[in-house]
Amino acid sequence: MTQLNPRQKEAVLYIDGPCLVLAGAGSGKTSVITRKIAYLIEQCDIPARHIAALTFTNKAAREMKERASKLVKGSASRGLTVSTFHNLGLNIIRREHKSLGFKPGFSIFDSEDARSLLKDLMMKDGDLDSDHLDLVQHQISNWKNDLIIPARALSVAQSPGEQAIALIYQRYNQALRAYNAVDFDDLILIPVELFQTNAEVLQRWQRKIRYLLVDEYQDTNSSQYLLVQLIVGNRGALTVVGDDDQSIYAWRGARPENMSLLKQDYPSLRVIKLEQNYRSTSRILRVANHLIANNPHDFDKALWSEMGLGDPIRVLRCKNEDAEAERVATEILTQRLRKQYKFRDFAILYRGNHQARLLEMKLQQHQIPYKISGGSSFFAKTEIKDVMAYLRLIVNPDDDNAFLRIINTPRRQIGTSTLEALGGYASERHISLFAALDELGLQSRIPEKNLERLQRFAHWIKQVTRNCGGDRPVDAIREMLNDIDYEGWLHQNSASSKAAEKRMENVFYLVESLQKTIDKNSSDEDEGEESRIEDAVAKLVLRDMMERQEEEDLSDQVQLMTLHASKGLEFPHVFMVGMEEELLPHRNSIEDNNIEEERRLTYVGITRAQRTLTMTLAGKRKQFGEMSETTPSRFLDELPVDDVEWEGFGEQSPEKNLAKGEETLANLLNLFD
DNA sequence: AATCCTGGAGTTTTT
């Protein structure tokens, strides 16, 4: 698609003011962004280092950067910023860390670290029991995303409960400061606060970023939008691309209304719709349009394509979940044989990860190769968390969380009572655990033997840190892993030696990534002296620079993933399973009256399909131990009758019966059972 | 430190 259509062209060429590109599914939005970047560099003479494009995932950023560099002649794209919001935030904090009061090498707490910190804080005074842990964490994150500082949270708290959470919020932020650490939300929030209070710094960044592009704009939260506004200022040098119908992350803070807000905040906003779809058949788009028409819209949009009418959408009702999974497996086998499709042409999409279990079983039984994406990530693995904790402690000795994670990994015979004494001493003096180890006052608190062990550890870590300051920091890390015989520790703590080897491989992979990141950073002339292990560790926490071998492209496997994970992808033949009330829409969304987002999720699933789409459901499903009747998803009722083939619903299509009046699909089905 | 027991929940997930 080297030739842009008129709408796309308009979106690329319009640079006289803020621009909102309403990019429907499969309408070539990435082409628009990358072509616009090329246009800005080559035709508008804006140097690449003054252009920034923001995405939500590292993967998207990587792809976009690659595509943009290919479009731009020679090396003119050098210095271009294509990064995630969080990565940009990290860069800002790093560059401005002095005025923000952070020491270099500050830590980034992931959700798990944040959780364990909160747990500690809540234990100390039994205000709240640990049941509330998730609630508290969520609330604090919400506050941060909404730019509400602890003091404000305290003053607007509606109930004693909220008041208590606000207090924890306050202490949580103080603790982060003490640990020289920030959490993920801070990566956006802190730059925003900095820009709001420091005009000089803001101006510097505004001069740096002369044109800003934002991808998946409907997924921005309030603080992210504010960051965008601050950077853009009144210059209007902004292009955002998004699709309100594909907003499926409201539950984690996304504010799809940011799309409409844009129009208010920038009255001169130019809105450009991309409605031509280059992915799917007309049938599929008709079904998608018909379904999403049931949602209210600020911007109307109807997808169309020139890909031909295509096959009708099939909706298959199976006896139970087992039959459903079985049916999907046999469908894949027969279609592959009859039509010469590849396994990789098929995707099976579901609402919840647990739905993959049965499917996985059936695919195995039929010897169908498959790949499940999502699930436990590389960084959730204990060996990776362990090594990361070592890295973090080396880079930031005040990171108590990292300290506690590794102090006994491997065993150093340092018990809880010793650590409690150390912790007490440290918190009285408002210093970190590691810093406390240097103090003489400890002798009265901790038995000599234990203190000796602690100090031996501290001494050793300091040595490793010094070694890391040399030419070959990664060698120092390798040596450190040797010192502690981490491989031996893994063998002791793994089910089999095979598992241990696998885990050690992961560790080596991490170390290699560290090396790569350091190499890459020092070749990016931009950074200068500070491009050392500190930056590399921070980037790794953000999961940047982790190029997992994309074996999926090479091998012929059926793709299994959640509907959420499928956003942005496309497949020739798509199965959407579990099209039932309580599953899709999910039970909780029904309770919270969140049907619209579930509808969008369904819309996302439908628009993944290029050529055929098959929806399945089970008449009965085992849940929570007992078999129960299911109700077909209300979204099935919202599909256009003429484009759908029904199977397993009895003689008549369900719509005809529905049209009669009160009769629902549910009680109709009861007649046939 | 390892294991067992009990209770409660049971979506989606990136950074």
Added chain:
DNA sequence: CTCCAGGATT
């Protein structure tokens, strides 16, 4: 039912 966390027990 099945999985987890957390606590108690050994």
